[in-house]
Amino acid sequence: DAGVTQSPTHLIKTRGQQVTLRCSPISGHKSVSWYQQVLGQGPQFIFQYYEKEERGRGNFPDRFSARQFPNYSSELNVNALLLGDSALYLCASSFQERSSYEQYFGPGTRLTVT
């Protein structure tokens, strides 16, 4: 198993555009969480999905949305991009819903908004 995979690796967008980031969890993992990591900060929780339902949401505006598919892969969408959305976006998968279970992180997608 290659572990959690994310695509694309890097992305450059212009202010006002929309972006979709993708994540494939480890086989058998039903929980996917998304984090935003701004330079010099720790990862900040955005969403958690378990069994295709949203189970947790962080303090992010409605421009951020996500979904989980029947194969447990997930997409994170960000609309009306702002310069402040430039960050590393991390996806993590876990076997169970509770975040106390070990989360396995992907390599991240580096988003640059110009």
Next chain:
Amino acid sequence: AQRVTQPEKLLSVFKGAPVELKCNYSYSGSPELFWYVQYSRQRLQLLLRHISRESIKGFTADLNKGETSFHLKKPFAQEEDSAMYYCALSGLDNSKLTFGKGITLSVRP
């Protein structure tokens, strides 16, 4: 609200010296505490969690509810311990994992 504070950004020690990475938290309920580590060019990964009460790679961490702390310790640092370390907190009643800002540990030969 849940919050994790790592007061230092960088700790530089010589090989063989003791290491203590500080972590303080704020949470009104029963917390679960973790240390995650990111080695150079690798993914963020779990190092240890307080409920396991185990030593991983020589590191230990004790949850002190009175001082709301979860400091990471190792008696003798090794060069391969050089990495970014993040303290994280989860509540028993929610699915949100809250990270601190992280600390860079540099172990010099």
